[in-house]
Amino acid sequence: MTEPVIGNNSQVFVHFDVELPDGTVADSTKAHGKPARLTLGNGSLSGAFEAAIKGMCKGETRRFSLDPQHAFGERNPDNIHHMDRTQFAADADLTEGTIMAFATPDGNQVPGIIREVAGDSVTVDFNHPLAGQMVIFDLEVLDIIVKD
The missing domain is CATH 3.10.50.40 (Chitinase A; domain 3)
Incomplete structure (x- = not known):
């Protein structure tokens, strides 16, 4: 064999x-x-x-x-989203570089990387790391x- x-x-x-x-x-x-x-x-x-x-x-x-x-x-600029701080739990770790799970409309979860926090705006990158x-x-x- x-x-x-x-x-x-x-x-x-x-x-x-x-x-x-x-x-x-x-x-x-x-x-x-x-x-x-x-x-x-x-x-x-x-x-x-x-x-x-x-x-x-x-x-x-x-x-x-x-x-x-x-x-x-390739990195897709359409996968970078600016979200309002109120969409996150009060105790969420929004340190730059933190990877967290986000729920999609169909119930799945996708990872997003916190890229920047400026005032009430949180920039999340949904491109693969x-x-x-x-x-x-x-x-x-x-x-x-x-x-x-």
Whole structure:
């Protein structure tokens, strides 16, 4: 029996570090002690990310970089909103850089980053924190489940 390789419709368990070009680690499944489960072919991953890991085998490691448009997208100015201070709980931490959850009309939650507080106006950025940045993945394949 041959060792499975990552291909279309594979479910993959990986550990990864996401680094910025300056070497800062932005996220790490190893640090959280919990591998990520990725599914290729379902639209949840960019085509460039899928292309970078296709053909890998269990136990293999790979380091690759993705430009913003292939990683977390470009920064979108329409995702920056100015909200009234009264829309926040009185004890809410509105320190610049604080990430908090906001409810959407459909009941889901999305993260927003407090960018500025000026008087009664709070500027919230709903772009992904890594939007607009090139990122480097250091990835290790832990397991592959090939789906028919």
